[in-house]
Amino acid sequence: MTEAVPSPASLRSAADRLVSALAAHGDAEYRLTVLKRLARRLGEEHYPMFLRLLAVVAESDDERAKRLLAETFGTALRRMDLPGGALSSWGATRLPDNVTPFSAGALSGQFFGATPRRLLGPVEYLTVWHLQRTQRTPLGAQAFRSALAHLIALLNHSEDARSLYPQKLAADAENELEGAYTRATRERLAAVAAAWKAGRTPDEVAQAALDAVPEQAPGGWVVRDL
Template identity: 80%
Template sequence: MTADTSAPPLPSPAELRAAADRLVSALAAHDDPEYRLTVLKRLARRLGEERYPLFLRLLGVVAESDDERAQRLLAETFGTALRRMDMPGGALSSWGAARLPDPSAPLAASAFSGHFFGAAPQRLLGPVEYLTVWHLQRTQRTALGAETFRTALSRMIALLNRSDDARALYPQKLAADAQNELEGAYTRATRERLAAIAAAWKAGQSPEDVAQAALDAQAGDTPANWVVRDL
């Protein structure tokens, strides 16, 4: 099988650090939290849905740094997003969400779109939900490996904990999502894992323990012979 030469090359560590620095500088240049959220959402949109993992990696670069001010800026911007219920999100295919057309309704040409023939609809997911779905569900991406999921999730939670709003509101959102059987967005197993993350996070456990709670809850749920990848 030949390599896919159409995909853009992955940025080097130096390029990632430079991009993360530009992001933090753009956020720091404005005092208005709403404008900062606009900057963050614009970056996610510019990268596009297929490169949302790169957006997560940029957040991870800041989380891994020793720049607490930069971490607070990012976390507080996510706190604003949570208050507004307007998260910079990425999309993953929700397999099994497509439905047959309503037989009582007129048959429109759109009924024979890609969704009807199995291309699943997509929903925008925040960073924690995206990582969880990527790890647990069959999507358009190769599944995320358990160790990579643990590392990425604990790093993300540590970053978000820099904001009181994000630390309080994100577990509430995850708990609500876990109770809401959104059509095709989450499997039952994923809702259980989101609930486990929410409970451990709300209880004030360390980011590492929150990530471990998610892994402990999902033991045995990933079908055998899945191909997994790193972030």
């Protein structure tokens, strides 16, 4: 991606607004609606921005904010309705890595055409982005490890998220899901699920994902940070 990287201050401000919006409502279903609305408004090509906002909260010292956000994901997992982003399947490149200036209209159905795609939750998105050929510049191994560790640390603040997400990943790893995942990706999802279920630390879970299969990016690939 080549869009301007938001400043740390702007990311913190956006994350604070997100947490404030969630905290303003006691209804868990409404909180999930707020979270999904944010993901939709950013647009599928800007789903990494959604992940960055989660990371800002994960890296903060605000335990209440972490718990609030994690519990909202717990609600999403109970409903099987995670705020997701889309990545094209193996080698499909009909989407640009960036649209400047950004316009939601540029991501209409006709833009995707017949490119195979499905919405992926945050953990699945990071894994596919790192490992598979998609419309994005691949995510580097260390960026993947860091982002995954922060995400798992955040989600561990909810008992529902900590127990249900590994179950979902394990189920995903057993199915080909209409071609959304390669075999290597499913192996990594299974490794994440097993390490997470076993109660290993977020860093250990992220490392287990990297250790599950050898690096798959062909020589000459350009990789990027989150």
